[in-house]
Structure formats: C-alpha cells, structure tokens
Amino acid sequence: MTAPQGYVPGRHKIDDYGNGGFRFADMSHRGSILALPTGIRAITPTAWNEIDAAMINLALSEGGEIDLFIVGTGRDLMPLAPALRAKLREAGVSCESMATGAAVRTYNMLIDEGRQVGALLIAV
Numbered sequence: 001m002t003a004p005q006g007y008v009p010g011r012h013k014i015d016d017y018g019n020g021g022f023r024f025a026d027m028s029h030r031g032s033i034l035a036l037p038t039g040i041r042a043i044t045p046t047a048w049n050e051i052d053a054a055m056i057n058l059a060l061s062e063g064g065e066i067d068l069f070i071v072g073t074g075r076d077l078m079p080l081a082p083a084l085r086a087k088l089r090e091a092g093v094s095c096e097s098m099a100t101g102a103a104v105r106t107y108n109m110l111i112d113e114g115r116q117v118g119a120l121l122i123a124v
Helices: 053-062 082-090 100-112
Strands: 007-009 014-018 021-024 027-030 032-036 039-043 068-072 094-098 117-121
Touching (some): 014 100, 021 032, 053 117, 094 100, 100 117
Parallel strands (some): 068 094, 068 117
Antiparallel strands (some): 014 021, 021 027, 032 039, 032 117
C-alpha cells in the first residue's frame, strides 16, 4: 500500500522552513503542511485566514492522540478563529497560535520531549 500523494507517514521534525516551504524527512515541500504524530501532509491554506473547520477536523481525525495543536500563522502572529479554538477545546486539545518560525521551533522542541503534538504550518 502506498501513501497518499502529499503525505509522509511517521513523526518527523521540521529541518528547515522558508522560501515558501519546509524541509523534513530528507525531503523538501513547497506550501503549507499539517504535521501530526501519524505523518505530515500537504495542505492548501496559504494564509492564516484560510484555516477552516475542515483543516481542524482533518487534524483531529488523523492526528491520533494530540495533547497540543500549534498553528503557525505565517510571518506574523495572527489569532485562530474562536470557533476553531472551541472545536479543538471540545476535543480536549490545547491550542497555541504563533508565527510560523516560532511554531516550527516549538513543534521540534516538543517532539524532542516526546509530546503528542500536532502543527498546522502556513508556509513563509
């Protein structure tokens, strides 16, 4: 069985970011990503205000047991919509929004600590 296109199974740290994409798992990807304990997948949002309930549902359905969900909102810190925060809270998942650079650093640190963390990262 092959992985769906735009999907890399397994837990991976983000090695680098910038120039419109990310490096992870010895690969390079242009565009935004959803990084979960179960794998990393390409996603379509290009700006923080394009994050919708479908993205949160995808994270919750594919992420396994997530304790914390980090949203990297691009170059600048922007708020995640209250309804989306509420959806995560109802699922028992804490959420933090931050600029993508800070989100990548935090995600990697939490991976090193063995935490069950997920991240939606808007490419910068």
